[in-house]
Amino acid sequence: MTFIYPTDSNKAHPLPLSPEYKSSIKRAPNKPLIPMRHTLSELTGPVYGHETVRDGDNDLTTQHKGEPIGERIIVHGHVRDEDGRGVPNSLVEIWQANSCGRYVHVRDQHPAPLDPNFTGAGRTVSDAAGYYRFVTIKPGAYPWGNHHNAWRPAHIHLSVFGYSFVTRLVTQMYFPNDPLFPFDPIFNSVPDEKARARMVSSFDLENTKPEWALCYRFDIVLRGKNATPMENH
Amino acid sequence: MKSSGITPSQTVGPFFKYGLTPNGEYAWNDAFTNSTLTPDVTGDRVRIEGRVFDGDGVAVPDVMLEIWQADAQGRFADPQDKRALPNASFRGFARCGTDKDGHYSFETIKPGTVPDPDGKPQAPHIVLAVFGRGMLRHLYTRIYFSDEAGNAADPVLAVVPADRRATLIATREAGKPVYRLDLRLQGDEETVFFDV
Numbered sequence A: 001m002t003f004i005y006p007t008d009s010n011k012a013h014p015l016p017l018s019p020e021y022k023s024s025i026k027r028a029p030n031k032p033l034i035p036m037r038h039t040l041s042e043l044t045g046p047v048y049g050h051e052t053v054r055d056g057d058n059d060l061t062t063q064h065k066g067e068p069i070g071e072r073i074i075v076h077g078h079v080r081d082e083d084g085r086g087v088p089n090s091l092v093e094i095w096q097a098n099s100c101g102r103y104v105h106v107r108d109q110h111p112a113p114l115d116p117n118f119t120g121a122g123r124t125v126s127d128a129a130g131y132y133r134f135v136t137i138k139p140g141a142y143p144w145g146n147h148h149n150a151w152r153p154a155h156i157h158l159s160v161f162g163y164s165f166v167t168r169l170v171t172q173m174y175f176p177n178d179p180l181f182p183f184d185p186i187f188n189s190v191p192d193e194k195a196r197a198r199m200v201s202s203f204d205l206e207n208t209k210p211e212w213a214l215c216y217r218f219d220i221v222l223r224g225k226n227a228t229p230m231e232n233h
Numbered sequence B: 001m002k003s004s005g006i007t008p009s010q011t012v013g014p015f016f017k018y019g020l021t022p023n024g025e026y027a028w029n030d031a032f033t034n035s036t037l038t039p040d041v042t043g044d045r046v047r048i049e050g051r052v053f054d055g056d057g058v059a060v061p062d063v064m065l066e067i068w069q070a071d072a073q074g075r076f077a078d079p080q081d082k083r084a085l086p087n088a089s090f091r092g093f094a095r096c097g098t099d100k101d102g103h104y105s106f107e108t109i110k111p112g113t114v115p116d117p118d119g120k121p122q123a124p125h126i127v128l129a130v131f132g133r134g135m136l137r138h139l140y141t142r143i144y145f146s147d148e149a150g151n152a153a154d155p156v157l158a159v160v161p162a163d164r165r166a167t168l169i170a171t172r173e174a175g176k177p178v179y180r181l182d183l184r185l186q187g188d189e190e191t192v193f194f195d196v
Helices: A007-012 A193-197 B149-153 B162-168
Strands: A072-081 A091-095 A121-125 A131-137 A155-160 A169-174 A214-217 A220-222 B045-053 B063-068 B093-097 B103-109 B125-132 B139-145 B169-172 B178-180
Touching: A091 A131, A121 A131, A155 A220, A169 A220, B045 B125, B063 B103, B093 B103, B139 B162, B162 B169
Parallel strands: A072 A214, A072 A220, B045 B178, B139 B169
Antiparallel strands: A072 A131, A091 A121, A091 A155, A155 A169, B045 B103, B063 B093, B063 B125, B125 B139, B169 B178
């Protein structure tokens, strides 16, 4: 292969062990990760059959008989690598709480209403230039047991594949100016302030649909690849 | 030229199941299953199964695993693999969530040999990514097969300390095309995870 993904890019990610996030304490490896050279196995990546993505899978407000309750929003953005190249045909999957902050999941039993018209899952494929778009409902904040009065800032989970197995990314999109940011150990597990800011969407008035939906823009930047072979370590 | 920094990883959380591995349990269609098999796939069919444990040895019920592998001839279903075309019916990707006791399983085929960057053969292997609550970034590991003589010369296993290699090698059950590999996220028997 002529492309190498530099491991330096990984510095933006949280460390596996972030003690403030209590669930990480028994699940983070104790031993150092072992460096290895990328082979074809790491440099290739899943190829999708488009039959798994159906028309309308990117609109979470039309999956049921009625309309979900809450603030309708458009979420869109550009999937690109850190060298600025758009990533076309990349599968983007999302899942989220409803507008009351409750997930459709047997283990989420906190006393907020479930919405019969909202599952909170969607998927799409980025277009030829790397752009994606969803219609959904703004998720609510919800409590969790991490610490006293712990509430997650409103967020949407995103799963993105990119070009190879080593560009695989699962992240969370947050909303601008959330008062819960300073108190959330997951958001703050990213040590660098500028990197943290890259997980916050921007309010996009320009693409807001009049009298229908507000709009947020969230660009997703995956690892870039150097054009010349280089030693990985 | 670097135009912007990458988006940091965040945990998949405990509630990914209805979004990523619904398996008919939620009002949402499946994009992937725990099987790579298609009716006309060629190669030796195998089942890989095991359990996932945390640092206290407690089963982890909310981990999601993804595998990616070559076909039986060692070719990937990706245009970046410029060698001979892969088996058209085989994509090589599957996804599985653990159950309440931490069990996972994959139905797939034994992959062929894939070259390393120097052209040396790697022993048959599957790459595996581990996502879960408490894991802020997914972990990368590999699955090898206990009945492959090529393991002894595999260039990736060679960089793993000898006393930890067994954590990557799925053990074949006697007389069955079934391999077992437990994953331990932490502790003395911790699975080897790679910095890629």
